[in-house]
């Protein structure tokens with residue numbers, strides 16, 4: 448297999464609020480390769496979103512090591528983390544965070560405005576159309592979000608995440624607001640990104656969606672382990 452995109456070893460995170468400190472992650476090991484899809488299951492509050500926020504560089508671990516390719520980014524400073532977030536990662540959340548007054552194509556093209564390197568408007572639009580086409584919704588390019596269904600809006604959000612051609616796609620309960628059939632379409636759309644070499648981590652409560660990934664992991668008591676196929680999150 449090719450070099451890992453991500454290697455996380457012994458990752459720990461303790462949250463210190465007003466109450467007693469609580470260890471959420473107690474030594475997480477995770478390796479993600481190019482083109483690989485991994486589902487992370489686990490009961491509510493088990494720390495799945497916390498883990499994704501560490502991997503997506505929104506937060507830093509207390510201990511352990513995080514390698515992005517060969518580069519140790521365990522304690523990366525925020526300014527460099529922000530640059531990596533936009534160049535290496537794509538994010539999809541339960542809420543779509545689309546701008547209502549812009550068309551689907553404009554929402555996707557917006558992701559190219561603040562990235563590295565300047566692209567002329569025509570090229571941004573062409574790339575946005577390609578991303579929408581990949582999601583099977585090019586025909587909806589001129590529609591604004593209020594005219595789109597939940598599943599269509601989520602596919603616009605995935606196109607927006609993919610338009611910068613990230614190496615890693617992180618999806619945190621992207622089907623949480625969708626019915627089962629629509630959720631299936633969205634999960635397939637996410638999985639299809641791995642055909643082009645993207646690594647995908649999908650956090651989900653839905654065991655059927657998780658089963659569509661190459662590997663299923665279960666977060667329990669702060670550690671990740673292969674999920675028994677019968678487990679329901």
Ligand SMILES: Nc1ncnc2c1ncn2[C@@H]1O[C@H](COP(=O)(O)OP(=O)(O)OP(=O)(O)O)[C@@H](O)[C@H]1O
Pocket residue numbers: 462464471489490491492493494495496497498
């Ligand atoms: N900023 C914070 N301050 C204090 N506690 C927090 C904070 N963020 C998360 N937590 C707590 O950390 C634990 C893990 O939360 P997290 O959101 O990672 O779990 P999860 O597995 O994603 O849950 P769910 O499936 O319900 O989304 C929870 O008990 C949560 O209440």
